Amino acid sequence: MSLSRRRRMLPWWFALPGLLWLIVFFAIPILNQVSVSLMSGDPEKGYELTWTFSTYWDAIRDYHAQFTRSFGYAGAATLIDFVIAFPLAYFIAYKAGRFKGLWLLLVILPFFVSQVMRTASWQLILNDQGWLVARMQDVGVVSDDGRFLATGKAVIFGISYNFLPFMVLPIYATLDRIDRRLIEAASDLYCSRWTAFRKVTLPLAVPGIFAGSLLVFIPACGDYINSSILGSSNTTMIGNVIQSKFLNVLDYPTAAALSFILMGVILLGIAIYGRVLGTKNLTELAG
């Protein structure tokens, strides 16, 4: 091999191990899952590839309620997280002064405790006789004899809690990068602070809001930890269905079809959302 050829191959040698790992354990399983979704049969006799496309229609027919619930819960949690996160990110970027690092550490601190553990803690804090539920009854969020746990509200609460840092961090990162002189220039040109915020700061923060929303919405759609621990059989999300089809019922084709419908809707949603916000190149966000 000539030297120049070796040089040309060098990036491939660097990329190869990681790329190969992703191909073998991510891409091939997903492609294999496509063929599983088109199989038919039963758990005892095994499944065969019969190109049964009707599994997809049956899955939508049987589980549209869980799909709607998943997207509804995930959407509500994304909105709640945005409302909580934006002022917090704004405060850290512009007002926290020399304590910026400390505030950021507090935002990521939950990552150092297992998500399942934190959700289990909420389950105990929100117990029916607890102080917090009593206060919620006082305010009227929960009816006087009602529970908070095992309701849709509790699941949305849990999802919002678990993914909040993923909304704060990208918004903070974009706000922090905005050239302060732009905002000063706006106020020098007689913008009120509110107009300067609306016409300068907010548009420049859009990439962060976009990234944050995706980082919350995507995992939230497939999540079933919150609905398992904080919810009930009335709050089942599509993740619960896929998990039980796969691990308990052993109905692999339906589970696979449900996975692809979930992924398809998410990708479609990202594309539309990106078009609306004017962000065309999604890979830019990853970098």
Add this chain to the structure above:
Amino acid sequence: MATEALPTEPATPRVPGVAPPGAPRRDREPGRGRRWLLGVWSALAILFLLAPILFMIVFSFNDNQGRFNFEWRGFTLKHWADPFANADLAKALENSLLIGVLSTLVATAMGTLLAIALVRHRFRGRTTTDFFVFLPMASPEVVMGASLLAMFLVLGIGTGFGTILVAHIMFSISYVVVTVKSRLEGMDPHIEEAAKDLGAGEVSTFLRVTLPTIAPGVAAAAVLAFALSIDDYIVTSFNAGQTQTFPLYIFGATKQGVPPQVNVLSTMLLVLVLGLMLLNVVVQRRLAARDKAARA
């Protein structure tokens, strides 16, 4: 700042909807009231984030009765005296730590090399590779976990410790690539070119110039990979077989009541990670100070 030099009455033409020249300029300092509100909102948001962690720590000292540990029954150190009392829990934590360390090592090595290839080299298929690496982060965990299990089933591979490890490496790689990439993009490529001009080979340039420069990024990526691995529930639950990990154990225990030893061990892990981060900051500062002294 350039804006400070601007005249107070700019010569720009009037824009509709904007205050006329000569009108008192709005205060640049935000009103006290609103600033106070923003601070309170932020403090409450942080309290919300930390509440279940504070609860977890406090109740690791609870002298609990019965299965559920949420009613305060008095202070005790007995759970802290014997955190490994529950053999299943101790085994689950051991598995989690081992899988965390191994998957971090492998994923960080592979991801770093992949990031270098993507940033430093223009090769055919680079954009496609870039997008492909991004895909696992855009896929719901339940989809990745189920697909991987389906493949293992088709190939007749039994699930357990090994398959968990494989899965954790898989979902960590993309995060490592993204983290290291952002560090590399901020690095001046001329430094590497200078090293090569001065006669350094490909390998020694990599080992003595590139790697030390991106080391903080690689360290951050490793911390992220470890955190992702030790915390993962969804992908693991599909590929674990009979093997228990720390999150799987806790999830199973939520139905019958989480034993207080879980609170103790989670608190210990938290303190350990915070300690490591503090150590990292101290080391970085020392190194920076040494650099400064060397240059002087």
